[in-house]
Amino acid sequence: MSYHINHLKELESESIFILREVAAKFENPVLMFSGGKDSILMVHLAYKAFYPAKIPFPLLHVDTGHNFPETIKYRDDLVEKLGLKLIVGSVEEGIKNGLVTEEKGFNAMRNGLQTAILLDELEKGKFDAALGGARRDEEKARAKERFFSHRDEFGQWDPKNQRPELWNLFNNKHQFGEHFRVFPISNWTELDVWQYLAVEQVELPSLYFSHKRKVFKRDGTLLADCEYINKRPEEEVFEEVVRCRTIGDMTCTGVWKSDAATIEDIIKEVSTTRMTERGGRTDDKRSETSMEDRKKHGYF
Amino acid sequence: MEYKSSELLRFTTAGSVDDGKSTLIGRLLYDSKSIYQDQYDAIKTASEKRGEENVNLALLTDGLKSEREQGITIDVAYRYFSTPKRKFIIADTPGHIQYTRNMVTGASTANVALIIVDARNGVVEQTKRHAIIASLLQIPHLVVCINKMDLVDYSQEIYDQVHDDFESFAAKLDINDVTFIPISALVGDNVVNRSKKTTWYEGPTLIYYLENVHISSDHNFIDVRFPVQSVIRPYNDDFHDYRGYAGRVAGGVLKKGDEVMLLPSGFTSKISKIQGPDGEQEEAFPPQSVTILIEDDIDISRGDMIVRPNNSATVAQDIDLMICWFSSDKSLQLRGKYAVLHTTQEVRCIVKEIKYRLDINTLHRDMENKEINMNEIARITIRTTKPLFVDAYRKNRITGSVIIIDEATNNTVAAGMII
Ligand SMILES: Nc1nc2c(ncn2[C@@H]2O[C@H](COP(=O)(O)OP(=O)(O)OP(=O)(O)O)[C@@H](O)[C@H]2O)c(=O)[nH]1
């Protein structure tokens, strides 16, 4: 028998299945959209899952106010093209009205503040499922995630006590006030994502491709020079040809020296690199279990 | 743009606590050069901090704080790597009995299970429990990795002993393909590189086995089964009367023009169109997610199933199951009521009968002591509030499996395989 599909098609099918389960089983799901390639992949898969109907849930973007302008533009264009509803949770607003307090000092970032804003938005919107584009190959705590991941009424993850998850049978039962995080692309690797985006010819933000940018070096990582980062006097700004491997807040997303100008170049680069994509994320480097700690409190 | 079509193999680790599962996965990733520099640096630093002499490769999968504190695996870690031959999804599962439910989680979707045995201790109760679970889950291939050979002087005699013990136990189980490999996960013998110290062993290395084992697909391509996930209705002018049934093919091959039957109604119709992720397609088979359109206007909703008129799933309310019980706070209650998930259906059930409890060590069917506590395996009959459309698990893993949920706590308390 020659019925066989390749691994990208198998992953696509798995993700579509999960997106459809979420739409069918939850009352009020939302898709967390960061503007990075994984979120873009999620929207692309959701489009396919429900075609020719519209994607049956809104996008939620937690905007730190420190995003690359390219990200915001891409997001707005996408929402417009697909006729989706966009909800923006603003860290800037959160700081103004006292929901969160800005970090101080040289390594100040708003990454941690996102959690409080996210949980606030989930509560306000009465969302019972938040779809995320996290992948298990990204990080060691994420490697432990279920597809359907239960969160208590405080939005917390209890990694020591996760529900069993068997076959394709997803238990989404929860008490009022609790919610689920659902990760349809859990099983994709970084390389799978790029290969798939290439095959599908998905348009991507220019940040992912090599470009000239003013940067400076901190703890071995190149960071984009911008008004949101306090530089030390000895941190010198210079121009470099770089690209982003992940896109997050400008204050914690490292950029990489790279000549990869096309998606094919990126695939070549990703398949030979010796560093993980989050290797440049200063938010992950704060401690050995920094991701786990943040996830426990409700981070993406 | 096209990529070389790569086959996906999912495998899981199993075996008793501390027998070396996580170390083996770390070794496999390290020796196949699938570890990134920053990951390696991170576990090196962590090992040094812990005062360990060598880089502890188990830390690649044991990523949680409490796992590192206790030096055991608590929950499944998923890892990914590929060789020019295949792509692999690894589930590294815990050996500790308390976390058996997480082992089942990792094993439920595997094509191959690696059962790791510490050569010094041989086959112990937890090895047997995991072997039984692997056989109940119908994992098609088992590899018994007899580990820590470095601690027994690479003794063929000890290897043979463990080999024979396992084989005689497995003979009583429903397992058809078992391979044995002597390894040292710590040093790396016969994992990726062939060992010079086991000259008496002529079989494959682990990586060779994983790259070459014939996975004559796990899917059933004969019996058409299409559980409906949802109805797609666009409500716009371009697709005014569009009504598609979204789902993932669970069995068989559906073709445009085929006559189909709908469960539970029994009505028949023809497939008019199959919408796939890339547009219209002529046929659909497992594990594709598609949307099916049919010629007649029939009321169909989530939980219904599309089959062929001459080859239906069994429509049943009394269902025989082998179960693995997970709940630590409550035993299985005879006449107890639970929620049941099966394909895209959710129903309630009552436990009508507990037929027997399986004794893990002897495989004896105990009909006297039928108290089913955490990690026990039993045969039971349930009666559901509504009919389910089922097949035996051995015929179809998707239409043959259920999970049981305690409605008071919302916890998944059992995995069930339909007999
Ligand atoms: N000498 C020797 N020690 C080993 C070998 N494999 C594993 N170990 C050691 O055995 C201990 C347990 O190893 P792990 O890999 O954590 O065991 P595990 O099976 O994953 O344990 P759980 O996941 O908790 O069930 C560690 O101290 C390892 O260094 C081996 O081949 N030889």
Ligand SMILES: [Mg+2]
């Ligand atoms: Mg382990």
